Every structure is written in C-alpha cells, then in structure tokens.
Amino acid sequence: MKIMRSVEQLREALSGQQSIGFVPTMGFLHEGHASLLEQARAENDIVVLSIFVNPTQFGPNEDLDRYPRDEIRDQQLAQSAGVDYLFYPTNEVMYPLDMARVTVRSGDDVLCGASRPGHFDGVLTVVSKLFNIVQPTRAYFGLKDAQQLALIEGYVADYFVPVEIKRCPIIREADGLAKSSRNVYLSDREREQAPGIQQALVEAKQALDQGQPLDTVLEKTRTLLQFEGTTIDYVEAVAYPTLGPIDATTETILLAVAVQFESARLIDNLLYTRGA
Amino acid sequence: MKIMRSVEQLREALSGQQSIGFVPTMGFLHEGHASLLEQARAENDIVVLSIFVNPTQFGPNEDLDRYPRDEIRDQQLAQSAGVDYLFYPTNEVMYPLDMARVTVRSGDDVLCGASRPGHFDGVLTVVSKLFNIVQPTRAYFGLKDAQQLALIEGYVADYFVPVEIKRCPIIREADGLAKSSRNVYLSDREREQAPGIQQALVEAKQALDQGQPLDTVLEKTRTLLQFEGTTIDYVEAVAYPTLGPIDATTETILLAVAVQFESARLIDNLLYTRGA
Known part of the structure; x- marks a missing residue:
C-alpha cells in the first residue's frame, strides 16, 4: 500500500488503470469501512481509500475539532483490507481556491439535512472533487448514511458523473449498534x-x-427511543431514494432516526420495501 | 458531422477517442465561435460542439425567451468548421433532477456577476455537467467573456476537473465591434x-x-461610453484571472465594460499586461 498526499502523485499512479474502486472516508476506520474496502477489492483492479475530515460538512457547533483520528490504526486496517493507494489530502489540497460549492436544492430538507444545515453541501462538494481526482470506476458508500448515499446517487445522475455508486449494507456490533466512528x-x-x-x-x-x-x-x-439523558433529533420516514414524501406509489421507505446523546449524535435506519 | 441529442448516444460515440476538443455554446454561431472550433479542430482528433441555451444562467428579466436561434445556419457553420459531433441537449436532458447547483463563492461580485446575480452559478453548473458528459481533453472559451473564462478556470482548478482550458482571442467585426450573438x-x-x-x-x-x-x-x-440613449452598466478594472482588486503585484489587468442599449446589453474588455 502506498500513501499519497498530493493530487498529482495519486493521478500519476492511477493513470491507465483498468478499474478503480474508491472508498472515501473521514478515517477512524471500523468494520463498516472494512466491508466497503473488501467489496471494492473484490470488484476492481485497484482500490483507493481516501481519509479526509472534510471541514465544510461540519456545522459551527459540531465536532470537527474533536473528530476522532488514529492514523496508525487506519493504515493497518487499510493494509489488511488490500488498499493499493491511501490518499491523505489536507484542507489546502482539497480546497485550493474554494471559489465554488455544490449546493443541494432538494432532498436536504429532511432527516440529517434538516438538523445539519449545509452538511450535504459540504459532502457533495468534497465528493465531487474526490471523484474528479480519483476518477473511479465504482465508489462504495454505506447505507448507514442513507440520506448521504441517496444525495450522492442523485448528484451523480444529475451531473452525469461517470462512476457507478455501490450501496453497501450497514455493519453492526454484536449487540446491534451500527458501527460508527462516533x-x-x-x-x-x-x-x-x-x-x-x-x-x-x-x-x-x-x-x-x-x-x-x-x-x-x-x-x-419515538416512544422506544426515549432513553434517559438523551433527546430524539428525528424519527422520520421518507421515500427512498427520492427522499420525498411517501405516497401510494412509494416502493421503498427509509425509516431513519437520530438520537442525541450527551456527546454523540447517533443515526440509524431501516430500508423497508413494501410488499416484500 | 453527426447530431446527438442524448447523453448515452454522445458518450458511446466518444468512448475510446484519443483527444477531444470541446466548444460549449448557446448557438446562433458567429465567427467568434468559428475561431474556437478551428482551434479545437487543429489540436484534437475529435471536435464536439454543444448548443444549449442554458436557462439557469438567465435572470428572471433577461432575454432567455427571445435569445436568438438559427439551427440550420448553426449546423452549416459547424459542418464547415469540421465539427464531428454536435450535441443538442434539451432542458430535460441537462437537468434530469436539478437537485444541486454549483454556487460561486468568490469572483462573481464584480463586473457581470454583480449585474447578473446567479448568472455564473448557472454557467458553472451547466459547464460542469457538460464536462462530465463530454470528458474533453481541451475546452475552448473566448476572452470576450473574460469573467466567465476566469471563473471556469478557477472551477477547473478548484474541482480538479481533468480538462485543459484554452483562452481564445476576441473576434471582432471590421469596425471593431466584438462579435456577439446579441x-x-x-x-x-x-x-x-x-x-x-x-x-x-x-x-x-x-x-x-x-x-x-x-x-x-x-x-x-466612462466619458467615452456615454452614447445617446444608452446607459453604462459598468466600467471596471480587476486583477486577472483572480478577479480581485488590483494592487502593486498585479501583472494583468482586466478592464471590462458593459453598456446597456435599448434591447441589448453589450460587453467588451481589454486584458492589459503591465510593463509589457
């Protein structure tokens, strides 16, 4: 596994590759990320992992400064998962001018988008840049961040980004808690x-x-999520992947929840296919 | 020359080509466009011209509905200029979801950007989509729209778009008027x-x-531009291509003007290199 810190270095390494599987992350990797990397490894010649704690997707009172980091453990996990290139950009690398942002117009007024204004603008901004840098054949995202995945799928369709987006299942602890860096x-x-x-x-x-x-x-x-000392951020159901209201024609429902613990906001969800 | 109306059709035709020169336009082609196409023809294996009157770059009181169109003359000019593929998307093709826009954060508070709020958001939105569709090696833009060109260069750098942007000179009528569809x-x-x-x-x-x-x-x-029956929209000088204020270190000055005639707003400019 090679560690890359510049766009030019990474592009040179990727030039002429047949198929590239890409897993963009914010690091502090866990088995959820490992499962994305394993699928990328199985389906592509080359696997690229990016680790970048993207400042533009954090709100002013969110956990950007204390977001957990462990470079050594991340590199071990990446190596074990068969990553070929680990891309570690800095803010300066990812935002050379920061003269334009991708701004979401629909689908970010519900769920996490409603709680975290501008969050998905930051996500789509950085993902679109990373897609241009890596030019992957396939990119892998977990269904734990179901709204993020739907918005990325929407962006890729709306902007004709030449990449195949792969939806990957939520990975859980033995007791059912969804794996999360948080x-x-x-x-x-x-x-x-x-x-x-x-x-x-x-x-x-x-x-x-x-x-x-x-x-x-x-x-x-909502009743079941009333844990002592916590507050419910949202319990909502929307059509998937449109993220619009559910009506008689809706085939797949996203039932998503966010619970605010004292020092962590946890999300989880259920994709429910009607009549299945 | 083949006329293409769908993304899939165009992509299939372009697949595997060595070098692609791209000229995005709004049609009603003139010698300015022809000069871009000739340069693209000289420098690439394949030349792609797009004609799309992009609604998102027009303000509510601008000339979207009456923007001049002449498909037959455009096709004749394109054919003569050696275009291989003429891409004619509709609004529905270019904005399948319209779920996100590119939003300019700096460089659109001067010149045309100040007069036309949101104009360059629309320009960058459609140009980024067209770049993803065509995946050109080189794209050609005229210096008549100097601010547009600088913002596209900025976007390409900021988003790592794998394309080379070519600045092309202003083409004028015999009496000096800059060629313009308007x-x-x-x-x-x-x-x-x-x-x-x-x-x-x-x-x-x-x-x-x-x-x-x-x-x-x-x-x-400003004094020289006081024509009877017209108003000056702006006469401004900025650093180029940053579009920021001019200071002692500025090498190239963009002196740009916009004059509002009764039914047309005309722009022109001078790129002035200090000490040259």
Missing part, C-alpha cells in the same frame, strides 16, 4: 443504551410487516 | 454607436501605455 464518544452508560436504537428499528420493521399504519409505527418508535 | 438585437442607430465601445478600450490602452493612472483611465472610458 461510537467512541459514548460513555459506558450510553454504550449500554445505544443498541436500543436498532431494537426500536427491528420492532418498527415487525410492525410494518404486520400492516400497522406508518404514523403508528413512527409514534411507537 | 448584436442582432441592435437597431441601425445602435449598430452605428456600438463600435465606440472598442474605440474607448483602444484609447484606454493608449492611456495606460502612456502611464496614466488607472482611475483617470477608467473615468475617461
């Missing part, structure tokens, strides 16, 4: 509460399977 | 006045050569 923020007590998020989603799925009305299911999910 | 709007009397724009710029260049202070030159240019 889980490290949790106190012991919070870590015990946190698997309750997925339990609420499992119950939601059962209720939907039983034909209960969506509003009832959402209300029940 | 010249057709001019009344006979306005058409007689309009060459005065370039005459004012020629005098500005002479005054700068003589070492006159920039402010004096700008004031004199």
Whole structure:
C-alpha cells in the first residue's frame, strides 16, 4: 500500500488503470469501512481509500475539532483490507481556491439535512472533487448514511458523473449498534443504551410487516427511543431514494432516526420495501 | 458531422477517442465561435460542439425567451468548421433532477456577476455537467467573456476537473465591434454607436501605455461610453484571472465594460499586461 498526499502523485499512479474502486472516508476506520474496502477489492483492479475530515460538512457547533483520528490504526486496517493507494489530502489540497460549492436544492430538507444545515453541501462538494481526482470506476458508500448515499446517487445522475455508486449494507456490533466512528464518544452508560436504537428499528420493521399504519409505527418508535439523558433529533420516514414524501406509489421507505446523546449524535435506519 | 441529442448516444460515440476538443455554446454561431472550433479542430482528433441555451444562467428579466436561434445556419457553420459531433441537449436532458447547483463563492461580485446575480452559478453548473458528459481533453472559451473564462478556470482548478482550458482571442467585426450573438438585437442607430465601445478600450490602452493612472483611465472610458440613449452598466478594472482588486503585484489587468442599449446589453474588455 502506498500513501499519497498530493493530487498529482495519486493521478500519476492511477493513470491507465483498468478499474478503480474508491472508498472515501473521514478515517477512524471500523468494520463498516472494512466491508466497503473488501467489496471494492473484490470488484476492481485497484482500490483507493481516501481519509479526509472534510471541514465544510461540519456545522459551527459540531465536532470537527474533536473528530476522532488514529492514523496508525487506519493504515493497518487499510493494509489488511488490500488498499493499493491511501490518499491523505489536507484542507489546502482539497480546497485550493474554494471559489465554488455544490449546493443541494432538494432532498436536504429532511432527516440529517434538516438538523445539519449545509452538511450535504459540504459532502457533495468534497465528493465531487474526490471523484474528479480519483476518477473511479465504482465508489462504495454505506447505507448507514442513507440520506448521504441517496444525495450522492442523485448528484451523480444529475451531473452525469461517470462512476457507478455501490450501496453497501450497514455493519453492526454484536449487540446491534451500527458501527460508527462516533461510537467512541459514548460513555459506558450510553454504550449500554445505544443498541436500543436498532431494537426500536427491528420492532418498527415487525410492525410494518404486520400492516400497522406508518404514523403508528413512527409514534411507537419515538416512544422506544426515549432513553434517559438523551433527546430524539428525528424519527422520520421518507421515500427512498427520492427522499420525498411517501405516497401510494412509494416502493421503498427509509425509516431513519437520530438520537442525541450527551456527546454523540447517533443515526440509524431501516430500508423497508413494501410488499416484500 | 453527426447530431446527438442524448447523453448515452454522445458518450458511446466518444468512448475510446484519443483527444477531444470541446466548444460549449448557446448557438446562433458567429465567427467568434468559428475561431474556437478551428482551434479545437487543429489540436484534437475529435471536435464536439454543444448548443444549449442554458436557462439557469438567465435572470428572471433577461432575454432567455427571445435569445436568438438559427439551427440550420448553426449546423452549416459547424459542418464547415469540421465539427464531428454536435450535441443538442434539451432542458430535460441537462437537468434530469436539478437537485444541486454549483454556487460561486468568490469572483462573481464584480463586473457581470454583480449585474447578473446567479448568472455564473448557472454557467458553472451547466459547464460542469457538460464536462462530465463530454470528458474533453481541451475546452475552448473566448476572452470576450473574460469573467466567465476566469471563473471556469478557477472551477477547473478548484474541482480538479481533468480538462485543459484554452483562452481564445476576441473576434471582432471590421469596425471593431466584438462579435456577439446579441448584436442582432441592435437597431441601425445602435449598430452605428456600438463600435465606440472598442474605440474607448483602444484609447484606454493608449492611456495606460502612456502611464496614466488607472482611475483617470477608467473615468475617461466612462466619458467615452456615454452614447445617446444608452446607459453604462459598468466600467471596471480587476486583477486577472483572480478577479480581485488590483494592487502593486498585479501583472494583468482586466478592464471590462458593459453598456446597456435599448434591447441589448453589450460587453467588451481589454486584458492589459503591465510593463509589457
């Protein structure tokens, strides 16, 4: 595995490659990232991992400064997962002029977009730059960030970006908690509460399977997510991947939740296909 | 020359080509466009011309609905200039979702950007889409739209777009009026006045050569542009291509003007290299 810090260096290495699988991340890698890398490894000649804590997707009161970092462990995981090139840009590399941003016009008024104004503008800005740098054949994103994935798919379609976006499943701890770099923020007590998020989603799925009305299911999910010392950021259902309102024609529902713990905001979701 | 109306059709034709020269336009082609196409023809294996009157770069009170069109004459000119593929997308083709726009953060608060809010957001949005569709080796833009060219160069650098941007000279009528699709709007009397724009710029260049202070030159240019029945939109000087303020280190000055005639707003400019 080679570590690259400049665009020119990476482009030279990638020039003429047949197929490139790309996994963009913010580092502090866990098994969720590893599963993306493994799929990229299986499907491409070359695997590129980028690690960049992108400042433009953090709000002014968010955790940019304390976002967890562990370069050595990340490099070990990347090496084990068969990464060929690890790209570590700095802010100066990624934002040479910062003279334009990608601005989302629809699909960011719900879920995390409503809670985090400008977050997805920052995500699409950096992802579009990374796509231009790496020019991947396929790029891999986890369904844990379901809204992010839908917006990236939308951007790729809307802007004709020549890349195939791969949706990858949520990877969980043994007790069901969705893997996240931010889980490290949790106190012991919070870590015990946190698997309750997925339990609420499992119950939601059962209720939907039983034909209960969506509003009832959402209300029940809200009740189940009332952990002591936490607040619910949102419990919402939207059509997927349009992120628009659910109507009679909606095939796939995204039921997504965000819970604010004292020092971490955790998200999880359920993709539910009607009649399946 | 083949006419293409779908992205898929064009991409298939361009797949595997060695070098692609691209000239994006809004049609109603004139000798200015022809000169871009000739340069593209000389420097590339394949020449692609796009004709698309992009709605997102027009303001609500601008001339989108009456922008001049002449498909037959355009096709004749394109054919003569050696175009291989003429791409004619519709709004529906170019904006399949319209879920995100490119938004300019710096460089659009002067000149045409100040007069036409959102204009360059629309320009960069459509140009970035066209670049992704065509994936050109080189793209050709005229210096008549000097601010547009600088912002496209900035965007390409900031977003790592793998294309070489070629700056091409302003092409003029015999009497000095810069070629423009919008010249057709001019009344006979306005058409007689309009060459005065370039005459004012020629005098500005002479005054700068003589070492006159920039402010004096700008004031004199404003006086020269007082044509009967017209108003000056702007007479401004900025550093080029940064579009920022001029200081002691500025090597190249863009002296740009916009004059509002009754039914046409005409622009022209002078790139002046200090000490040259």
